[in-house]
Amino acid sequence: MTVRSGHSGAAGQKYLESLTVAIxxxxxxxxxxxxxxxxxxxxKVILVDPDRIETTNLNRVVGARVSDVNRHKTDVAADMIAQITSDAECKRIVGDVTRTAVARELRAADFIFACTxxxxxxxxxxxxxxxxxxPCVDMGSIITARAxxxxGIHGRVxxxxxxxxxxxxxxxxxxxEVRRDMMNAEERSKDQYIQGAHEPAPAVISxxxxVTSMAxxxxxxxxxxxPSAARHLIYDARPPSLRSVSFTSNPNCYICSPRGVLARGDSQPLFTRDD
Structure with a gap:
């Protein structure tokens, strides 16, 4: 997929309608x-998530109601989209993107939002x-507590x-963390380096x-x-501040350099699990 620019007005709207976007x-x-x-x-949207709505999700998952508890998040999101636009096409994938079969589904996307x-x-x-x-935009937010x-209240896009x-x-x-995330439940239980369960970082809808609007x-x-040139933003709610940051690409990076997987397509296996 080639990133395009310069579409405006009706042409821009038509282009957005033509895209397949994965979340x-x-x-x-x-x-x-x-x-x-x-x-x-x-x-056209591809919705990927392995989980169901839980009672603890209701304060932060937009579109979820008490009646949605135990429903797959993909179904709840698809219903919300349909209520906004009846002609939307939502492909629902209930699965973990670290699994090969699920990851391969993203090849059909023109753009990816990483919200994991x-x-x-x-x-x-x-x-x-x-x-x-x-092209992809990754986003995340975190609230840290002490005593x-x-x-801290931080966001990154x-x-x-x-x-x-x-x-x-x-x-x-x-x-x-990558190594651990690639394990199945049995492998985790046998790993001596894993102490206790992972606790998700707290977050609030505001x-x-x-962060999502910036993304x-x-x-x-x-x-x-x-017209917005920022490609890496850090948000801090306390001062408050929003700043653009930049990093230098490693010319030998095994991911984003020509010596790595860049533009290799199906000729390069994905670093995923097959189970």
Missing amino acids: VGLGGTGSIAAEQLAHLGVR DSHGSRAVIQQIAYQYLI GQIA QALAPRLPCFTCCELLDSE INGT MTMFLAMMVGV
Whole structure:
């Protein structure tokens, strides 16, 4: 997929309608992304998430109601999109993107929103973005606490595309976390290095909405030429501040360089699990 720019007005709207956009992860940020894409006029969406709505999700998953508890998040997101635009085409994939069969489904996308909270899933999505030349925007938010008090409220939005540094170049992936995320339940139970269960970072809908809106503007800048040059943004709610940051690509990176998986397509296996 080649990133285009300069589309405006009716031409830009028509182009958005022609795109197939994937959202990986339909929790706090992913559900908001689904809603905003529908309002923007995107008509073809691939929805990827392995989980069901739980009672604890209701305070942050847009479109979810008490009656949706135990329903797959993909179904809830698809219903929300259909209520906004009746002619939308939603492909629902209930599965983990770290699994090969699920990851391969993203090859049909023209753009990917990465809304996951694991290092393993981000590692897979970035490989797909560079290997298949599918532009992607990754987003995340986190609230940290210390001694029962909020210590930090942060958000990050980063574009992954040719000529832009990947997570690996930016040192944003923890190899130990990636290793763990690639394990199945039995392997985790036998791993002596894993202590206790992973606790997801707390988040609230206001910070998720801020981060997702920044990601959506970045998407519009990359695809239809909205005049915004930022491709890696860091948001801090406390000062408050929003800043653009830059990193240098490693010319020997095994992901985003020509010596790595860049533009290799199906000739390069994905670093995923087959089970």
